[in-house]
Amino acid sequence: MVDSMSQVMNPGLAAKKDPNFPHAPEDWSKANAEQTAQDEGVNLTDDHWETVRALQSYFAKVSSPNVRELHDALDEKFHAQGGIKYLYGILPGGPVAQGCRIAGLTPPAGATSSSFGSVQ
Numbered sequence: 705m706v707d708s709m710s711q712v713m714n715p716g717l718a719a720k721k722d723p724n725f726p727h728a729p730e731d732w733s734k735a736n737a738e739q740t741a742q743d744e745g746v747n748l749t750d751d752h753w754e755t756v757r758a759l760q761s762y763f764a765k766v767s768s769p770n771v772r773e774l775h776d777a778l779d780e781k782f783h784a785q786g787g788i789k790y791l792y793g794i795l796p797g798g799p800v801a802q803g804c805r806i807a808g809l810t811p812p813a814g815a816t817s818s819s820f821g822s823v824q
Contacts, residue, residue, distance in 0.1 A: 722734055724753075724757075725756070725757060725760060727757070727760040727761045727763070727764035728760050728807075728808065729760070729808045729809065731808065732760075733806030737756060737806050737807065737808065739780070740805055740806050741806050744802060744805070744806075746794075746795065746796075746797075746802070748772075748806075751785070751794055751812070752794060752795070755782070755794070755795065755799065755803050755807075756803065756806055756807040758778060758781050759774075759778075759781075759803050759804060759807040759809060760807050760808075762774055763809050768814060769812040770814065771800060771811075771812040771814045771815050774800055774812060775788065775800055778791055778799050778800070778803075779791075791803070798815070800812070800815045801815040
């Protein structure tokens with residue numbers, strides 16, 4: 705049984721899904737993420753990939769993402785490393801806005817506000 709129209713239109717796509725990113729959008733690939741990051745001047749590390757997984761997981765669980773809740777969830781998830789301040793260090797374009805672009809997700813409304821979510 706298919707889960708989405710994308711699977712109907714692209715039946716072989718599900719077989720190509722990376723098992724390390726179980727909640728990734730169907731049209732997302734690690735190669736695309738690497739290209740997006742390179743275009744934005746970000747050299748992806750294991751911490752970046754963990755952020756991508758956290759974002760994709762959040763979007764898979766929440767039907768209507770709220771930028772403030774997402775910001776707080778990231779702060780909590782990465783608390784041991786320094787929370788949101790740490791994430792701004794590895795994603796200078798904002799852990800929500802830039803992180804979503806790399807993760808293949810559409811940032812929630814308000815993610816480009818300089819008060820939270822993005823500095824761009």
